Amino acid sequence: MRGFLLFIVFLVTGFACQSNSEKTGDIQVKEIFIDLDQPVNFKASQFFDTCFIVPLDNRELIGEVSELFLDENHMLITDKRSTQKIYLYDWEGSLIQFLGTEGEGPGEYKFQRNIQLLSKDEFVLYSSATNKLVYQKFSEQLGQDLNLDTLGPLKDFKLLNGNYYFARENESKTTNQILVFDSDFELLEEIKLDEKFLSQDQSKYGMGKENYFFPKWDGKGFYFSDVENPHFLDFENDLLKTIYRVRLSEREIDYSKISTGSDQGRLNLARSQNLTYFANAVQVHPDFLFIGYGDGPISKMAIWDKKSDIAYPVEKIENDFAVLPNINSIGMSAGLTAQPGFYIFMLEAPMLIDVLERIDEKDNVYLKKLRALNIQKDDNPILFIYRFKQSVNLKWP
Numbered sequence: 001m002r003g004f005l006l007f008i009v010f011l012v013t014g015f016a017c018q019s020n021s022e023k024t025g026d027i028q029v030k031e032i033f034i035d036l037d038q039p040v041n042f043k044a045s046q047f048f049d050t051c052f053i054v055p056l057d058n059r060e061l062i063g064e065v066s067e068l069f070l071d072e073n074h075m076l077i078t079d080k081r082s083t084q085k086i087y088l089y090d091w092e093g094s095l096i097q098f099l100g101t102e103g104e105g106p107g108e109y110k111f112q113r114n115i116q117l118l119s120k121d122e123f124v125l126y127s128s129a130t131n132k133l134v135y136q137k138f139s140e141q142l143g144q145d146l147n148l149d150t151l152g153p154l155k156d157f158k159l160l161n162g163n164y165y166f167a168r169e170n171e172s173k174t175t176n177q178i179l180v181f182d183s184d185f186e187l188l189e190e191i192k193l194d195e196k197f198l199s200q201d202q203s204k205y206g207m208g209k210e211n212y213f214f215p216k217w218d219g220k221g222f223y224f225s226d227v228e229n230p231h232f233l234d235f236e237n238d239l240l241k242t243i244y245r246v247r248l249s250e251r252e253i254d255y256s257k258i259s260t261g262s263d264q265g266r267l268n269l270a271r272s273q274n275l276t277y278f279a280n281a282v283q284v285h286p287d288f289l290f291i292g293y294g295d296g297p298i299s300k301m302a303i304w305d306k307k308s309d310i311a312y313p314v315e316k317i318e319n320d321f322a323v324l325p326n327i328n329s330i331g332m333s334a335g336l337t338a339q340p341g342f343y344i345f346m347l348e349a350p351m352l353i354d355v356l357e358r359i360d361e362k363d364n365v366y367l368k369k370l371r372a373l374n375i376q377k378d379d380n381p382i383l384f385i386y387r388f389k390q391s392v393n394l395k396w397p
Helices: 266-273 331-336 349-358 365-372
Strands: 004-006 016-024 027-035 040-043 048-055 067-070 074-078 086-090 095-098 112-119 122-127 132-137 144-147 154-160 163-169 175-181 187-192 213-215 221-224 231-236 239-248 276-284 288-295 298-305 310-318 342-347 382-388
Touching: 027 310, 067 112, 074 112, 112 154, 122 154, 154 213, 213 276, 231 276, 239 276, 239 288, 266 276, 266 288, 276 331, 331 342, 342 349, 349 365
Parallel strands: 027 239, 040 310
Antiparallel strands: 004 048, 016 027, 016 310, 048 382, 067 074, 074 086, 086 095, 112 122, 122 132, 132 144, 154 163, 163 175, 175 187, 213 221, 221 231, 231 239, 276 288, 288 298, 298 310, 342 382
């Protein structure tokens, strides 16, 4: 099967926000107030210029698409659940090769995460089970190790402008420091994070979160968000500039009562009591942020416009390109990658087949191309990679 370039859209529901701010020294503190009663509507063509539809070929079946990293020629995909393999694909979805070796020996990885390309033929990843970085060339079976035992437990790792950024845990399993190293792995800075911006989980253990760093498009800074906390932090280079407190207008969860692994876990509380909460994930664009949140058992999203410093709930982003399932969350995309520039959605083959069978429209060119792929139920997942426009100008009420 071959991938092809399509324009596509999705439907999103969300919330409205307003910003209140104050100054704390040189650090600005802002509240993004989310008014759940003020939704607006958009069209997908306002945000995206293209969607690549990539059916992953079936010479090797993937148990799960766990993580994705892109450059102009390649897609690196990891499967953490089933095969523990790393796959190299092209943008047509053709499998080029497997990468690296799974294991606990020198040059091997175990429970890989945070995979990132260094060049056209080399990548680096964090081997969480053995607490090391593995530098891996495409042409070699074993990589080169950089042991990180002296740094202690790590939660996330990103490469930004040639520097290494790590989120480090303390003994209470709270992510309380950001460590910055240069390209020679000399320590540049230890950034201590205030406890009120970190997990307020009584068990001090956040489960299931992949990304704490959300890099900006120019690479000169990032957003940071821990788990079970209503804040995210805006860093310009390594300097904290703005603290954002995401506040929902009604039914907001009491973060001090969260205890993961019990009936007081965040999702359990939200579902049983129909509460709302910030989902500790953002989708980064130079002009705006998509902000994830939960409403009871439902994952939702909002948009905050940086230029006007206002935000609204998104009732609908109309699919004005092609008929496809509605999307109303950034949870999947933010879980697959924190790489800016793309919104990524994935459909399992049986689900896509079901969707196409229920759509009556015959003349849509995109649907014709999808049907021409002749997807079978046991095929690999199909990726929908939406590329953001470089500039987005939104009209607000």
